[in-house]
Amino acid sequence: MTDEVVFYHNPRSRAQMAHWMLEEVGAPYRIVPIDFGKGEHKAPSFLALNPMGKLPTIVHRGTVVTETAAIIAYLADAYPQAGLAPALDDPSRGTYYRWLFFGAGCIEPALLDEILKRPAPEQKTALGWGSYDDVLNALKTALGKGPYLLGDRFSAADVYVGSELRWGMMFGAPGLKGETLFEDYVARLNDRPALQRIEATAG
Template identity: 30%
Template sequence: MIQIYCMAHQDRSDRVRWLLEELQVPYQDHFLNRTNGELKTESYLKLNPMGRVPTVVDGDTAIFESGGICLYLADKYQSKGLAPSLDSLERAEYLQWMVFSVASLECVVARMFTFQDKTQSQIESIKLEVEAQCKIMKVALNKVLEKQPYLLKSGFSAADIMMAAVIPGAADYLMEPGSAIEKYMKNLMARPAAVKAQVF
């Protein structure tokens, strides 16, 4: 069975758990306590040298980086239809959105969670930068989602899980009332697998 190491349901293990629920693949959660140093024990660092979560153990293999884990799992269970096949043209768009969700969007959104030790004026300036970056990404995402309900024309995929898990972190800047992104999020948040995985 797939083993998930996490701190809580709502950390970055959320997307892995949601994907496994969609794929109907059984998994087991292991909750680690950061305050007690459980992310930095010798045995955990052997699984994830970054001392972070999530980590997934599948058989003898330990994998870290939530985006890499989801790419791996969606391919491993490709017959379930959440990742376009290697020879499909849509594969390119799929990879683009999978990587965009973490490398472009989450990088910016995560700045909203690093306010400790910052002065009020530093916080205001971070917020302005995040807002400006989100504005560009919001236009790109709305353009796609105004045409179709999911990132890929063929339908729901693991790329939607990655994207929807990140968007709420900067909801004020990304989910304009009445926008395609807002509609997209409402639809995804209601998916039984997302509800079961307690993502939102």
């Protein structure tokens, strides 16, 4: 079985986050471009892989993986030589999981609240992400020691959380640009050669 990762991709999407990770781990991969305008992500052949009709989606060693955070975590484990995930018995694995899941479960919906200007619901305690301000405050605590979420160690959690922050900054979510802690963190990530490589090809 080939070790090549088949990567369904469109540069104007969250697929860029997975693309960065593919470059970080040095995985052999083949890009299958998906044209949103032509509706290729809603074609039956693509829906058979990802019933959500969304990117990113990868196929590796015969298994489909969807959801950006899952793809990033999967690649960290599939290519352990890159050293982007703490070992299973390393206590920092807990911190690593914590921020990866926080990225998908809290940062992502909180950012969308702001970017899409979604009205706040009355029953806030049922929201898993609390509020946008709570999420930013938690992130400030997480990054306070730095330089990365696991301290000195860069990990796949930074690829995902950092991608979310970069994305939030791009769409003008409040409280990110001009906040030194976030600006410095994103600047450190922007220095990663793997990220620079994929940015250079994004067009």
